Amino acid sequence: MTALRTIKLNLLLTWMSIGSVVLTGVLLLTSLYFYQKANIEHTILENNNAYARKLAETADRVIGISQQELAYSASKIHSLNDYQTMVDEADRLRLQSGFFNSVIVVNDRGIILATSPESLNLRGIGLQSKANKNALKTRKLYISQPFFTGTTGRYVIFLSAPLFDHAGNYLGYIGGSIYLKQKSILNQIISTHFYNYSANVSIVSNDGHIIFNKDPNKVGSQIGIDDQLKKMLRQNMSGTYVINHDEATQLLGVGSLTKTDWNVFVYADGSLVNDIMLSTIRQSVWFIILILVFTSLLSFILSTLIAQPLRRLAILSASKPTAHVVEEIRQIDAWYYEANKLKVSISAGMVSTIKQVKNLDREASTDPLTGLLNRRGFMTLASVSGKHSENALISLDLDHFKRVNDTWGHDTGDKVLVMVSGILKTICRETDLVGRFGGEEFVIMLPGTSTENAEKIAKRIRCTIEQEKHPQLPSVTISAGIAALEDADSIDEAIKMTDIALYEAKDKGRNRVVLYRSLCSQPLTSGVQSASSTHA
Structure with a gap:
């Protein structure tokens, strides 16, 4: 009857283990399919948004510092008659911080008086661009929209600070150009980043034009954004969006700059979610298979394991009582009640015997009067x-x-x-x-x-x-x-x-x-x- 009962227990444990693993695997894969895909997409969007806001903050700081540099240089120029002073200040402004690719000093009629580098050969040329007119008109710190220069043909943005003489009369402005398709400090900020996903980073205007991108060919191109996103951009609101760009779904995080109407876009390909899902499911399937094999074998040999602690106890109980034997008995994995009680009883009996033997040995080796060795x-x-x-x-x-x-x-x-x-x-x-x-x-x-x-x-x-x-x-x-x-x-x-x-x-x-x-x-x-x- 005992053998029959053992066989039934083995079958029951085996089928229960296999059924539990299969059921757990099905539930796990189902939860991955219904829930994890949305969670992964949400995580990527939130990460993109956080990174975009950080880059926007950095870009704002760079623009703010560049405006401070322009304002400082403007405070050093109080006359347009000292050509060397204007050239020196333009060179210092261009070379000191590396914010600008070129710097010009312009009078109140839009005539270029000094340039850095002088190799541009723009001295004496009158500017007719919208950026020049706005800089002369505002007579304060100014940041232009991206535009193509008529003099050099470059795609640039332009920052300027007004010039005043000691009497407070307006003289013109000193301005710096940042080349959008060439190496610049903003381009370095966008191009050099450390991010977990294969994300693409751009600075985009409110109407969807790409102002900065590590790929010069994308600068000046248009990103397809819907009216809702445009509305959000005009309100300088950061957030997450799902858009279609380059015929693919993009998971977009947006960080808006405060000093301009620009925005940092960090977007990852929507296929990344599917790739992560496939990788997760693939690993889960292998893990479930491994567990299934392991639990099947474990259930099959469970009946043998039941007898193993009893067999080990029988062998050790017949040995001479020593501390090593007691330690071996204590290390036996008696994982059910009867075996554990038997292990405790045998261990206690051996410990008592060892103590008695040690006491007798101590008495035989010790002088009873002094406690020293005999x-x-x-x-x-x-x-x-x-x-x-x-x-x-x-x-x-x-x-x-x-x-x-x-x-x-x-x-x-x-x-x-x-x-x-x-x-x-x-x-x-x-x-x-x-x-x-x-x-x-x-x-x-x-x-x-x-x-x-x-x-x-x-x-x-x-x-x-x-x-x-x-x-x-x-x-x-x-x-x-x-x-x-x-x-x-x-x-x-x-x-x-x-x-x-x-x-x-x-x-x-x-x-x-x-x-x-x-x-x-x-x-x-x-x-x-x-x-x-x-x-x-």
Whole structure:
């Protein structure tokens, strides 16, 4: 019955997964078709509008600065009799900022008095253009509509500022021309832009004439715009529009300039929406297919995955309880209730067993009185730590400790041992091994420490114990012997060397530190010869 139930579950999960993926895919594609196309078109229009308004603001700023430059130059010219001053000011105005392709100084009768560059050879020529007449008539800052010049035949716009003498009499104007089909600062602003879409950017008049475009052939041409858009342009209103231009639908964003009746058009081809839609649908279809394959395989093997955590738990529960095994059990993905409860129970049981084993091992390796390592624990850890290039061993023994026990009692003697153990724990590093080998004998292993440094540490221990004063305990001293592990073939032999040095310290009067290496170059005292004698 269990097997039959498992088969039914596999079939149910498989068909539910496949059906969910197919239904989700159909709904996703349907939503893309009905909603995303309009959203994409709206996003492109809004982006175009924002970019057009930014460019319009920049163009306004450029025109405003150019008018300020003209006004400043006009304020420097108060007489039309100084030809060199007029030429110098015209050259400065043309070359300083790069706003104008050419600059002219004209008197109140429309006669050109000075030009920059002088190579234009326009001096003395009378201007008859509408822009010239309007500039003379307005007698204030003026911006013309685009027009073809009769003198050079270029398609230009013209900006001018009036000239007055010191008495306030009108003299004429100084004007700058911007060539619309050649390199200019406005042309650079329109031609150089960074935009996500393949957008086309133009400056267009209110009646639809292209004033600026990176393609010179389009400058002066007409864009087909309807009456509603023309009305909006005349009202200097920015916005978004869908127009037909060059026999194609264009998604248009408009930004109106405030200083002229020009507008920045940023428009993208309407086919861009279809391209984005096709790309999105293509990616979605592949994604849906991938999910369908994945979920089908997942549903097919689901029944096997149900048994997998139980099988893994059975294997690990038969293993020896260790921290690594417990960690492996905790990492098992028991994703349903029964397996998870079983995992928690086995893990808790192993943790309890490991703690009990560690406690027993700790008790077997630790001196119960002082909490230091006993001989067994010390030798076990020393065999691992004794692989450094420099290792030093210190054996120390309390002087006349038998007298302390006989005079003060064994309880007091135990307190003295605890006090000495506390001093050793304080002075030694965490990486050092400190052990009590029985009675009043202690052994210290200093990994990575030379015998010279070990001698300093032993002397520090000796001085600290000697200076330790306790109102309820007698004062004690120690004797210590030091040896280098590298001088011996084993840890046992190194400990015997420290014992020999310790006996020498005892025989020399106690309360001192002796280095084993120092004994190799001098005869030993008689007391040292008996390495098996009891420390006094």
